[in-house]
Amino acid sequence: MEEYMLPCLNKKFFGFECMGCGMQRSLMALLQGHFAEAFFLYPAVFPLIALGIAIGANFFFDFKYGGRLISFFAILSVLTIITNYIIKLTH
Template sequence: MAFLITTPKLSCKIKDTTGIECPGCGIQRSFELLINGHFVESFKMYPALLPLLFTLGILAYHTFRGNLKTLAILKYSFIISVAIMLISYILKFI
């Protein structure tokens, strides 16, 4: 029997109000899949999760030991994360 970690889910106020998913919808389920070892399913659920986690890791590192190199990495990883998020959001509706 596998040990599965489950988290309480927060509802999306934008989806509740408008009925349309926001660009962040699916990130909670994707994170849960990721921590339970389902990497492919996590990527399919929310492709921007891994780049966002990388960006947060670089941000944490830059906060304590930052220099111009980590600042450049942070800038480009943020741009890539947002681009992946927007592209996957647009592709949901096609």
């Protein structure tokens, strides 16, 4: 499965990583059960999964605070992605 992973076009053409670099490798690590490795490859993978679960659950079951929960995980995901990108750029 790893041989079918797409390369980062941003890194290939411009020479620096994009905000999504590491997501494919992180998902592969998750599928293999390597949770710590998945976090170190792309820290936003867990908030993004929680966001997907919250959206899916709210779609099928109308929760009272579903919108707030989705907003929370969306903001957490964006903040994690931006923080991780800034850390990558500075190191």
